[in-house]
Amino acid sequence: MSGAIGPGSEGMNLEHIKTCVRCGLRYDWRRSSSTSLKMTYCSHLCEAGDLGFTLEALLHAEPPAKTEVEASEPETAAI
Numbered sequence: 468m469s470g471a472i473g474p475g476s477e478g479m480n481l482e483h484i485k486t487c488v489r490c491g492l493r494y495d496w497r498r499s500s501s502t503s504l505k506m507t508y509c510s511h512l513c514e515a516g517d518l519g520f521t522l523e524a525l526l527h528a529e530p531p532a533k534t535e536v537e538a539s540e541p542e543t544a545a546i
């Protein structure tokens with residue numbers, strides 16, 4: 468597997484440049500620290516500041532339900 472990289476190294480690609488709707492900063496959305504709205508906010512701070520919360524926080528706001536871990540038990544071949 469040879470990673471054939473096209474022309475232009477991996478760097479600032481204008482296609483990835485977004486403008487933060489909160490602070491107006493131009494940023495590479497791939498590097499945004501925003502958790503859920505990388506393409507909207509430059510960072511989670513802006514996300515949280517604009518929304519008043521983060522979606523991530525919402526998602527984790529509920530107490531973690533008892534996670535059912537499907538333990539795949541090996542079939543006991545009692546033959």
Ligand SMILES: [Zn+2]
Pocket residue numbers: 487488489490491492508509510513
């Ligand atoms: Zn911002």
